[in-house]
Amino acid sequence: MSSSTKSPQTSLFQVFLRLRPPISPQPEGYGERYLTVEPPEVMENTDQDGQNVTTLHSTHITLQPPNDNRKRAVEKFAFTKVFEESASQLDVFEDMDIASLVNGVLLEKRDGLIATLGVTGSGKSHTILGSKSQRGITQMALDLMFKSIATGTTGSDVSTSPLLLASLAASDPSEAQLFSAQTFLEAVYGDPNSERNRGSRAQTPSSRSQTPMAVWTPLSPNILQETQYVCPPSPGTQAQALPMSPGDALHTGKEPYPASKDRSRLDSKDLLRERLGRATPGISAPFSHFYPSVIGSSLAKFRLKILKEPMPALIFPRRHMQKPSAMPRSPDVGHLAVDVDPKSEYIVLVSMYEVYNDRIFDLLSPSIIPGQGSALSRQGGNGQKDRRRPLLFKPTESSPDRKIVAGLRKVACTTYEEALAVLEVGLTERKVTGTGANSVSSRSHGFFCLEVKKKTTVKKTGEVTWTANTLTVADLAGSERARTAKTAGATLAEAGKINESLMYLGQCLQMQSDWQDGNKAGLVPFRQCKLTELLFSNSFPSSNQTSPTPTRHPQKALMIVTADPLGDFNATSQILRYSALAREVTVPRIPSVTESILSGSVSSGKAPSLSGRNSPNGVTLEELERATDEINRLTLENEKLTVKIANEEITRSELETRLHSMEERCLMIEQEVREECWAEMDERMEEERRRWQSAWDEQVGRNDEHMDKKIELVSRGFQIHEDPEPAVDERVADLEFENEQLLKKIAALERELTGRSPTKKSKPRNLNFDHDPFAKPPAIRRESEIENALRQMNQLKVADSMFSPTPAASSPGKKYRKMATRKWDLGPEENI
Ligand SMILES: Nc1ncnc2c1ncn2[C@@H]1O[C@H](COP(=O)(O)OP(=O)(O)OP(=O)(O)O)[C@@H](O)[C@H]1O
Structure with missing residues (x-):
């Protein structure tokens, strides 16, 4: 087996194994110990001074499968180091050489990453975040960082003035929101009398992440959100909101209050006055001395603008402060120190995020806004909707060669206590729940980033530059089996996502293991999920790097x-x-038959006689030797096949697990697709309904309009138009014309009458009435004939309207009365 002491350059991760001591009460499924640590090996290393150092460390373990019916092989694993159950938090911190990681961040321009991996309940969070009585790696690394900065630098104390924050914001490539620790913590813990935030991981008695709390003067919550400085964006950066706390005044160099005045006794009006006083155009006055010396000329372009509106960005559910005595101070790392650049100034920015269901969420932004639900409902992922927006992990304009989580909140801390308090805030936001395997199980992968900003000033020009390196500590959620963890519903779905991301992580690590075995180097498939992207993206030298001397080393x-x-x-x-x-x-190794026979013969003292040609059973010695050789060959072959079967068995179980997680994934995808389909269908239905509604409304409107028009037309038709009285001549001409027509019709009727009675042939009558159109015809002799004629004429009166000349036929411009026939009807009979 190849050694585990491969140089770190060729492996992406150095891998340490830590064994957890048994805890009581023991969860279900506990059995016999199956893991044995191999005796320690002598290891040759070089220390910081280049001297060869020999250390004694365990690096190998053996896994003995439990005695069940499945014949499984014994497996031996190699790690960089193995920590047995007795190893303390300090042993882990020292032997993993976390100090060299801190050193890389402070001095070598190298990012550091510490991650944990393990089954649920195996002690990942305990190692990373500690417990009520013991600090974890994160706290110890922070302590070491702040101590090294404090003792290693000779420069003046860097404090978080608004202008310093503005300067930091201008140089920050991650589109972050920067806050001073004072402002941030006041917003979170400002009201000490508020109700205790229950359900948070850090404050529950069962919590293992009870990080210590800082002490500071509580202020009225109202005052916290009154002032905000906005720094206009410089090319490649976004505008940053720079809140300023009352405490900022303490760091500006010019104390606006008498030194004797106790700030804790300032009332809110004093503080408001202090801020508003600085908000006036004279704002630059207290800070003017910073421009040449501290901030530099490049910052002069930033105009500070006060927004008197409350600052919504820092609304947080109130937290209760813990007593300082609750802070664990052990193990102490005072004996450790790392080098820093004595001429530089450092400031530590703390930011935190979690990867939950393959999405990145800021842990320093509350998922529940006060007044919109309790923090309890966040636990386990079920219940109230998370209001945080997922963030992107991407290269930015100012950081093209390196991916970063964009848009995080970063809190500038000047002391270890401040950093711890910020850490505590983030931990209360992290998703945890109780499962069958762990009472406080992480449901997300937590990332805690300790970003060290190093300021260097060019003496001649006074120009300030900030470089940043980050130590990221990742507490990954544990893999779990639904049967053991007894999860269901949303918690089961979370577990599916966790297992899936860990499977991808496994594939990436497998590639590293293959490299170690001397196999051809393949590509690490780290783009499959957010977790592996975050862990591996910055492990390789940047391909974008154009400069021949890379400024940033791989993490x-x-x-x-x-x-x-x-x-x-x-x-x-x-x-x-x-x-x-x-x-x-x-x-x-199972003793072979031959060995048994031979050992049996030897033990019974009946060894075959070497001198004789025959054995006691009558078998010749050659035959026996040949049989022994054959048996040995077969035994060897058998052993090879057994190893092969064992390997196949392992592969099978791996494939089974992969299949299981794929099935879970399929189920989740199906669920997501179903939800998406429902949502889309709902949306379409709604759209269709709206379309129909608008078409209906339009139709109704059109109908109304049409009806209105009709009514108008009808009502217009009923209007009685009084035609102007025609002139007498016109009227006479009309009447003559009508008379003529009537005479023609009478003549026609008479002809018809005569035609109807073939026996009576009437004589042609004299129809010459020209001289008197109204005179009675003399030819009519009989009464009945006259009556008949009159009746016919009556009929003709009605038909007359049909023959009345159209307006076109008559003189143009002449208007006719619409109901003219009536007029005729009503006329006296003699006029006809
Ligand atoms: N080295 C240790 N010494 C003492 N107690 C330990 C140790 N490691 C773990 N524990 C205890 O075991 C329990 C489970 O540990 P922890 O919560 O750290 O597991 P985890 O791997 O983070 O689980 P999950 O993945 O579900 O979050 C805790 O009560 C913790 O205090």
């Missing part, structure tokens, strides 16, 4: 694999398989 990364030697064998062996730097499979 140095350490992985702590935690394991419970008495816990779930299958889950643990799987994690060890893909995280170990090397692996060897052995099959326990």
